Amino acid sequence: MALPTYDEVIAKWDPVLGLEVHVELNTASKMFCSCATEFGGAPNTQTCPVCLALPGALPVVNEKAIESTILIGLALNCKIAPYSRFARKNYFYPDMPKNFQISQFDEPICFDGYVDVEIDTEEGPKQFRIEVERVHMEEDTGKSLHVGGATGRIHGADYSLLDYNRAGIPLVEIVTKIVPGTGKYAPEVAKAYVAELRDILRGLKVSDVKMEQGSLRCDANVSLKPIGSDVLGTRSETKNVNSLRSVERAIRGEMIRHAELLNDGKKVKQETRHFQEDTGLTRSGRSKEQAEDYRYFPDPDLVPVTPAASWIEELRGTLPERPSLRRKRIKEEWNVPDKEMEAMINADVLDIVEATVLLGADPTKARTWWLGEISRIANDQNIAVAELAITPADVAELVALVAKGELTDKLARQVVEGVIAGEGKPSDVVAKRGIKVVNDDGALMAAIEKVCAEQAETAEKVRGGHLPAAGALIGAVMKETKGQADAARVRELLLGHLGVQ
Amino acid sequence: MSSLSRDDVAKLAGLARIEMTEAELVELSSQFGLILDAVARVQEMDLSGVKATSHPQPLENIARPDVVLPSLSPEDALSGAPAQEESRFRVPQILGEAE
Numbered sequence: 001m002a003l004p005t006y007d008e009v010i011a012k013w014d015p016v017l018g019l020e021v022h023v024e025l026n027t028a029s030k031m032f033c034s035c036a037t038e039f040g041g042a043p044n045t046q047t048c049p050v051c052l053a054l055p056g057a058l059p060v061v062n063e064k065a066i067e068s069t070i071l072i073g074l075a076l077n078c079k080i081a082p083y084s085r086f087a088r089k090n091y092f093y094p095d096m097p098k099n100f101q102i103s104q105f106d107e108p109i110c111f112d113g114y115v116d117v118e119i120d121t122e123e124g125p126k127q128f129r130i131e132v133e134r135v136h137m138e139e140d141t142g143k144s145l146h147v148g149g150a151t152g153r154i155h156g157a158d159y160s161l162l163d164y165n166r167a168g169i170p171l172v173e174i175v176t177k178i179v180p181g182t183g184k185y186a187p188e189v190a191k192a193y194v195a196e197l198r199d200i201l202r203g204l205k206v207s208d209v210k211m212e213q214g215s216l217r218c219d220a221n222v223s224l225k226p227i228g229s230d231v232l233g234t235r236s237e238t239k240n241v242n243s244l245r246s247v248e249r250a251i252r253g254e255m256i257r258h259a260e261l262l263n264d265g266k267k268v269k270q271e272t273r274h275f276q277e278d279t280g281l282t283r284s285g286r287s288k289e290q291a292e293d294y295r296y297f298p299d300p301d302l303v304p305v306t307p308a309a310s311w312i313e314e315l316r317g318t319l320p321e322r323p324s325l326r327r328k329r330i331k332e333e334w335n336v337p338d339k340e341m342e343a344m345i346n347a348d349v350l351d352i353v354e355a356t357v358l359l360g361a362d363p364t365k366a367r368t369w370w371l372g373e374i375s376r377i378a379n380d381q382n383i384a385v386a387e388l389a390i391t392p393a394d395v396a397e398l399v400a401l402v403a404k405g406e407l408t409d410k411l412a413r414q415v416v417e418g419v420i421a422g423e424g425k426p427s428d429v430v431a432k433r434g435i436k437v438v439n440d441d442g443a444l445m446a447a448i449e450k451v452c453a454e455q456a457e458t459a460e461k462v463r464g465g466h467l468p469a470a471g472a473l474i475g476a477v478m479k480e481t482k483g484q485a486d487a488a489r490v491r492e493l494l495l496g497h498l499g500v501q
Numbered sequence: 502m503s504s505l506s507r508d509d510v511a512k513l514a515g516l517a518r519i520e521m522t523e524a525e526l527v528e529l530s531s532q533f534g535l536i537l538d539a540v541a542r543v544q545e546m547d548l549s550g551v552k553a554t555s556h557p558q559p560l561e562n563i564a565r566p567d568v569v570l571p572s573l574s575p576e577d578a579l580s581g582a583p584a585q586e587e588s589r590f591r592v593p594q595i596l597g598e599a600e
Contacts, residue, residue: 027567028567028568028569029567029568029569029570034565034568034569034570035569035570035572036569036572042575042588043575043587043588043589044575044578044579044588044589044590045572045574045575046572047572047573047578048572048573049573052573052578054581060563060564060565061563061564061565062564062565062567063564063565063566063567064566064567065567066564085555090516091516092516092517092518093595094590094592094595097590099517144595145589146595147586157594157595158594159591159592159593159594160591160592160594160595161586161587161589161590161591161592162589162590162591162592163588163589164578164590293516295516297555298555299555300555300556302556302563303556303558303560303561303562303563304555304556304561304562305561305562306561306562307562
């Protein structure tokens with residue numbers, strides 16, 4: 001039987017989702033020891049007796065990790081448990097030298113929350129509420145390198161090499177309740193949820209949330225049930241989903257794969273699957289262990305976490321504005337068209353543009369600089385806009401200089417280059433490079449007369465009332481004056497010279 | 502008398518990646534039974550007013566500040582490893598992965 005199309009799948013089947021997101025916290029030290037968490041260190045340079053599980057080592061929890069997890073819980077509208085414990089999740093696998101991972105089992109620190117997401121559909125924006133079952137603390141695993149075999153994958157490998165720098169980095173797992181009722185929008189809702197989580201976490205400043213570096217990872221559980229049925233189907237869990245786009249592709253792909261099996265009267269196997277970035281398909285991984293196989297029990301080396309209610313309320317008071325609300329507010333206050341808003345979010349310049357506006361710059365001008373010239377330079381250098389040596393204060397000053405007529409847009413671009421090259425503030429660059437607008441009408445008139453003589457035919461057309469032709473002449477004058485003239489003044493003088501209004 | 506079947510022990514041994522002979526599986530299943538019986542005696546008591554505990558000391562909220570301290574050198578970290586390569590721990594082929 002041929003693979004069903006997505007439309008055929010949703011005509012017959014109703015998808016049910018469950019999403020598990022793992023977030024690496026950006027604490028300086030690990031969850032239960034004082035090793036550094038920095039990404040990209042040489043192998044096994046960030047380990048100690050605790051994260052290597054040497055005999056007699058005693059884990060002690062990182063207080064900042066607890067604080068960050070409570071902040072996440074509060075931002076996701078969760079209740080915070082007055083008493084919670086760590087548990088050992090036992091499994092035999094070399095990515096954890098202890099042969100267990102310290103996690104939380106039946107006593108997670110945060111529970112019962114929700115996240116509201118909005119997606120654009122043909123029928124307009126639609127809201128979905130994703131309920132959060134729990135947010136719990138655990139530790140990340142080491143990194144394996146599989147040697148031998150054709151593909152560098154675990155299958156067919158002769159042996160594996162382990163780097164434990166990542167073992168023990170604080171990890172927070174955010175688990176949704178089952179998400180029913182998204183129908184054909186399931187893949188988009190899942191993507192919107194992960195995007196919203198990423199924005200919330202970034203706003204809280206508790207994680208780098210870089211999906212490509214693995215500091216934010218999503219496992220997607222998908223099952224199908226016949227439309228109208230109350231009985232849940234068998235789920236598969238897809239791991240290795242490392243971008244927002246992949247979240248959408250992985251779920252869509254799994255829905256089609258499940259439907260094909262079910263349409264053929266076959267069964268979906270409950271298993272872990274690995275998403276393949278290149279093909280957009282998943283391949284089978286290990287059969288999912290049953291929860292009881294993990295033989296969870298409270299970790300006897302760690303004591304209960306009992307955050308004071310007053311501390312929780314203090315943390316609640318520090319929560320930043322919810323990203324989705326902030327975007328709505330900014331869009332309205334600055335009157336930003338949809339496309340431009342999306343461009344700002346995608347280019348990740350919202351914070352920097354807002355900072356520029358708060359320093360007095362016109363929102364449209366601020367946005368145009370950050371999204372245009374400055375983004376272009378950042379792209380050329382292949383770095384993030386925020387890493388360039390230009391600040392919101394610089395751009396605010398630049399916008400003010402242009403508004404005062406002391407710079408033209410073209411000159412301002414030279415100033416931007418100067419600031420980024422480390423020549424100082426915009427006013428310093430203007431002084432050092434001797435950049436100034438030509439305001440001398442005499443010099444402008446000389447250029448206008450020269451251009452009109454060179455392009456006599458065009459000048460004649462303008463004289464005859466064909467105003468659009470004036471653009472070419474103005475451009476030539478600007479070129480003649482090396483962009484240092486004010487285009488509006490040039491136009492005025494040119495039209496006067498040619499006797500038209 | 503509680504008991505653990507031979508298959509239960511085989512499953513536990515598999516989860517812990519411990520290779521056991523048939524004789525050992527049978528022998529251990531009866532020994533596990535004795536251990537479970539001993540633990541079961543606790544359950545016969547009335548513990549309704551006793552809070553479950555996982556730590557001998559009545560301690561809570563023992564935490565450390567988020568401060569980085571020096572780690573082991575990679576040489577020290579790997580000094581007890583039976584095998585190593587490229588500054589990494591070398592482990593035998595990871596089994597139990599279907600397909």
